[in-house]
Amino acid sequence: MKTVFEKSVKGRRGVQPSALDVERYDYESYRLREELVLPELSEPEVAAHYTALSKRTFGVDDGFYPLGSCTMKYNPKLHEEIAALPGFANAHPLARADKVQGCLAVIDTLSAYLAGITGMDGVTLQPCAGAHGEYTALLMVRAYHRSRGDEKRTKVLIPDSAHGTNPASAVMAGFEVVTLRSAPDGSVDLDDLKAKAGEDTAALMLTNPSTLGLFEKNVLEIAGIVHGAGALMYYDGANLNAIMGVVRPGDMGFDLVHLNLHKTFSAPHGGGGPGSGPVCCKAELTPFLPDPQIVRTEKGFRFGRGDWSVGRVSAFYGNFGVYVKALAYIVALGGKGLREAAETAVLNANYLREKISYFYPVGDRRCMHEFVLSMRRLRDETGVTAADVAKGLIDRGIHPPTMYFPLIVEDALMFEPTETASKEMLDAAADALKEIIALAYSDPDALRSAPHTTPVRRPDEAAAARNPVVKG
């Protein structure tokens, strides 16, 4: 398909601004650019171009989307309408606090809900994505230890099953990463933890349920070891969808958590963002939350700053429009609805796992909201890889699961159906997978050359990286 630049026709116009009604101001010519090349199209052509592009994109409403670790649940249409209300959409972030009490109430109310859901005391909504929340929380960890005169805690423990953002965030926050070995079931190897947690440990970053979709059974013992070493427990909220309203990270011994409003709380992923990655923490860490903080007074809400704050991590207050959607979600579901959503997510995952687990499951325990299969045996027996299976699913109208993650499982496929998937979707996915596995043995080339129903097939990523073409 042609790019928007290739469709451009000189002199064609789309939306035109209204005319000037004051004298036109002309800058001195030395300041001015000579040429500006942007697409020149009519509005109907622009609408047609992007509609065509949208049809080459797979959204949550287009079919089953069991992308593990990403919580691709349905995004209610109601939330878009609410976020677009002029009272929110036209609110200026630097209006006087008494003129934006509704926005401040959104921030305060959502913060209180999130503190309740996680069992924490303090909240910042400023981080704009999950990884940004990790980074913010780790800055707080550092500030906390330093405030106690403890300068030697330079290391963060991270399991080898963790998301890549964990180690990347730790380095950005100025820490060294120490990798923890996982036990075969993906849980933390307690001996390795005991050996590595010490007086140079600042925190353990833990995802629970783990990236294998299993609840960390020993979480209380882990917290005991980490706290015993004088370090903090950090909860990566990527998998909160399994347990919200059921148990709280704060009760498991965690000191800080980040959440993903765009996963767990149903704000849309937008093709990769905007997200929102609030950080919730225990009372002893609240002095280190980023500036500004919302302060509730008798006369309403205002902004305040903390003497011990880690400072600002982005402009203004973060992705406010995303908070509105998450708040609408929590208000609509209530605590009971959140719990029911978590339970249904876990039920859906276990049901799908049960239907396909005869095929290369990892471990024999019931899963939480997601599970992992290994395509290692399939590859050995047929030459068909996890990626081939994924491409086969595309031809059957299903978005592939997450591939080759977690890294501790060979040829991993990670399925997260979410609670909004219907039983028909789960059954159809099980049938599709069954059909693909059979095909792997009968006609592996049909899968190795899949997908056959898409506008392109197996783009050459190596060539793209070797010789980058990054603009038209």
Place this chain on the structure above:
Amino acid sequence: MADYLSITDAERAEMMKLLGITKISELYSDLPRELRRKKFALSDGRSQQETYAALAELAAKNATYRSIFRGAGSYHHYIPSAVKSIVSREEFLTSYTPYQPEISQGLLQATFEFQTMMCELTGMDVATASHYSGATAAAEACVMCADRSRPVVTFDNIDPDTLETLGTYLKARGIELKVLHAGDGSAQYPSGTGAGAVYFESPNYYGILEDVNGLTSAAKAEGAKVIVGCNPLSLALFKSPGECGADVAVGDAQPFGMPMSFGGPYLGYMAARKEFIRKLPGRIVGETTDADGRRAFVLTLQTREQHIRREKATSNICSNQAHCALTAAVYLSLTGPQGLKEVATKCASNAHYLARELSHAGAKLFYEGEFFHEFVTVTPGKASKITAALERKDILGGLPLDKHRILWCCTEMNGKADMDEVVKTVKEAL
């Protein structure tokens, strides 16, 4: 209560039967007993209608203005209906990061086109897919360009949120940040700062156009990398940072179709010379060919990224502001070069008209430098009195910087009648 679930009670029972359980709680049997016993309050939910009403009530607590003269990093521009309609298509709104290129060609191509537009505006070779905000784009660009032994140098006339964010990011990496005073509102680059990287903005926080060429060559002569922050709308008119010799351009593209929305989501952008291509933080889309020789787009240079490189990644970015980048691309496709220039010209013409009229009314310009669409007036002791008088007329006036100075902004949304009313109100308040 709204729930968005599709499983009926009968189906639930059937599914549980397959699993051999009688209670959902059996699925949580891995949870330690003391955790499962812990009770906490769970509230009831509300219907969609009630939820709308509850949130609309909060929205109604915010003041709405018939005209707005405040910018300072958040700009009130016209957003064509076609922008809002196109980007609300669920395929764009609800999809994930395009890891599966075969079913993400639309999103990937739109991002590629966005990168192309940002390269064109900034005069650079490569642009990333997006960053959280102009502030974090600036901070990540400074981290990319810095070396640990030399400070990053900036000025006290940049956006204050960006300055604070820079401080946070650089401190965490152990990189010194030197903030130089810009005396008359414009930055001057003194020799001998020892900077590894220099960051300045044009237009700067006070709206003034810096001498991008002069600052860039002075900093580069001493071996520093140069990062320029720009409101990308101004680049419809002015020479680009690339043309002026800068290494990296960053900023916030919120003016391209995003509502003010109380400060976010906005669109941090970053564009750079090609020698930075393998050091850049964040997602990048590249063009390639597929197995049948057709043009295709993919996420590329992923070996820079956290999911491959973990602690050796150039950034921790995973989610970015992809939908905002799409919004900007649609906006720029609709305005085209001519429309964008007209919007920028209208902003600048309105600002120069208002500045002149305010000056006649007694609110003098505080700085002399040429400006784009923001400027600072000084009225000794009267700043909050002026903005309060405007509030009473449902006008959001400029941002009071202190007791005396106000930072004003005009966009294409302001008409002559609005501006004349501002001038009249200011005159009365003085």
